[in-house]
Amino acid sequence: MPNIKSAKKRMRSSEGRRIGNLAVKTRVRSARRKAREALEAGVAETAGVAVREYxxxxxxxxxxxxxxxxxxxxxxxxxxxxxxxxEA
Structure with missing residues (x-):
């Protein structure tokens, strides 16, 4: 555990950033999985929507x-x- 006040604050702020980054990474992985599944399914319309969302x-x-x-x-x-x- 940090003893210095600024180190304690840095720990709190980096934890908040870590949680935010984790949420964004999860969103990216989910969109990537949906796009991959849509492409493998072979339906161009749904794949197009999924790729745009990704x-x-x-x-x-x-x-x-x-x-x-x-x-x-x-x-x-x-x-x-x-x-x-x-599509080709």
């Missing part, structure tokens, strides 16, 4: 600083490519 969630995670920009771009690109392959 892209939106990734962008919000980048804005919060939970996921880096390049990681989000790479994941969105792969999901979009899978969607295009399904």
């Amino acid at each position: 892209s939106s969630v990734l962008d919000k995670a980048v804005k919060r600083g939970v996921v880096t920009k390049n990681t989000a771009i790479r994941r969105k690109k792969r999901a979009t490519e899978a969607l295009r392959k399904l």
